[in-house]
Amino acid sequence: MFYESELRSHVRVAPDVFQEDPKKAILSxxxxxxEGFISKELGAVIAxxxxxxxxxxxxxxxxxxxYYDTSFKLYIFKPELQEVLLTKINDITDFGAFMDMGAIDxxxxxxxxxxxxxxxxxxxxxxxxxxxxxxxxxxxxxxRIIAVSFKDPKNPKIGLTMRQAALGNLKWIEEDLxxxxxxxxxxxx
Numbered sequence: 001m002f003y004e005s006e007l008r009s010h011v012r013v014a015p016d017v018f019q020e021d022p023k024k025a026i027l028s029x030x031x032x033x034x035e036g037f038i039s040k041e042l043g044a045v046i047a048x049x050x051x052x053x054x055x056x057x058x059x060x061x062x063x064x065x066x067y068y069d070t071s072f073k074l075y076i077f078k079p080e081l082q083e084v085l086l087t088k089i090n091d092i093t094d095f096g097a098f099m100d101m102g103a104i105d106x107x108x109x110x111x112x113x114x115x116x117x118x119x120x121x122x123x124x125x126x127x128x129x130x131x132x133x134x135x136x137x138x139x140x141x142x143x144r145i146i147a148v149s150f151k152d153p154k155n156p157k158i159g160l161t162m163r164q165a166a167l168g169n170l171k172w173i174e175e176d177l178x179x180x181x182x183x184x185x186x187x188x189x
Contacts, residue, residue, distance in 0.1 A: 001083060002102075003076050004049060005042070010067045013057070018066070026068055027051060034074060040150035043078030044103040077103035079158050083145045084167070087160070089137050092124040097135060099143060099160055106158035108143060115163055133172055140170045 011033075017025045030048045037045045055069030079101070087099035087106065096109040110118050113135055116128035126135040135141075144167055147159030162168040 001078055001080050002046075003043075003078060004073055005076055006052065006071060006073050008069070008071045011070045013066045013068065015064045015066075022057070022068065023051060023054060026054060026070055030070070030072055038104070038150075038153050038156060040153065042074075043076045044156075046075040046077060046103050049073040049075050077101075079104070079106075079145050079148050079156075081145055081148060085143055085145065087141050087143050089135060089139045089141060092120070092126055092135065092137055094120045097126065099141065101158065104156060104158065106143070106145070106160045108160040108162060112146075112159075112161040112163055114168060133169065135169060142167050142170065142173065 011026050011029050013022065013025045013029055017028070027048065030051070034045045034048055049072075051070060051072045053071040057066040057068045059066050085101050085106075087101050089097050090100050090105060091098045094110075096107055097113065099106045099108055110120065110126060113126055114128050114131065114133055116131045116133065118126050118128055120126055124137060127133070141162060143160040143162050144164060145158060146161045147157070149157040151157070166173060
């Protein structure tokens with residue numbers, strides 16, 4: 001899920017940027033510190049959206065930098081179990097596919113791609129034996145999060161599935177909807 005979260009922290013502004021506008025220097029410092037940051041508590045920080053308050057600056061002896069008590073907002077992505085997302089296939093391997101979820105990637109095991117026996121071809125394509133459904137790099141898919149692990153915060157593991165109704169390649173979902181919308185023959189009276 002995507003969130004806008006407000007935080008408060010002391011932000012260090014180095015002496016070499018004292019001549020700049022404090023708000024600009026603080027924003028630069030916040031972007032450097034938080035954009036791309038990933039943690040179990042916050043999730044993946046996408047961007048610093050705004051600074052809401054800058055308190056008085058304090059210079060720490062021996063450091064020379066100013067520290068400002070600052071409130072600011074971040075855009076974050078925090079994956080949640082059972083959440084359904086629009087994803088794009090980045091890469092296909094013999095054990096599954098890596099899916100771009102926006103801020104971070106998820107992985108879908110080959111057994112979770114469809115309700116069919118799935119084979120992997122050397123052309124990096126997953127194909128259903130009976131259904132003949134195909135998954136390849138670049139396909140847009142709807143997937144559900146079934147596992148989230150921040151054991152290694154720099155490389156979180158997000159497990160996905162597409163083995164439920166209304167999940168899978170968007171082309172498959174569209175075809176299923178068209179089949180259901182076919183008008184039934186009307187009997188003349």
